[in-house]
Amino acid sequence: MKIKAIVHSAEEGGYWAEVPELVGCITEGDTMEEVMANLKDAIVGWLDVADSRKIKYLPTNAAMAAMLDIGNGGDAIDSTDQIVEIAV
Numbered sequence: 255m256k257i258k259a260i261v262h263s264a265e266e267g268g269y270w271a272e273v274p275e276l277v278g279c280i281t282e283g284d285t286m287e288e289v290m291a292n293l294k295d296a297i298v299g300w301l302d303v304a305d306s307r308k309i310k311y312l313p314t315n316a317a318m319a320a321m322l323d324i325g326n327g328g329d330a331i332d333s334t335d336q337i338v339e340i341a342v
Contacts, residue, residue, distance in 0.1 A: 255342055257339070257340050258337055259272060259297075259337070259340060260272055260336070261286070261290075261293075261336045261337075261338055262332070262335050263334055263335075268282060268284040268288075269282065269284075269286060271283075271292075271293045271296075271338075273293075273296070273300070276300045276304075278300075279296050280296070281293050281296040290338070290340075293340055294340055301342065
């Protein structure tokens, strides 16, 4: 399974990332390598808990549209942010 995430530069340095389709799934790291490793761990942990509790979440397209605020002049992501795809 592949899941998309948004990686942002943190004001204080480093990075933070969020997974729009997995509500509340966020992480951070000092380097891009660290945030990517932490992101994979956060996604796997979120999915494990969701599976054990039978939690449903938004399909990828709906979640990304909500994050990007499509159709509403959205500014949810910045031009310096990166959209990445994680295989879990």
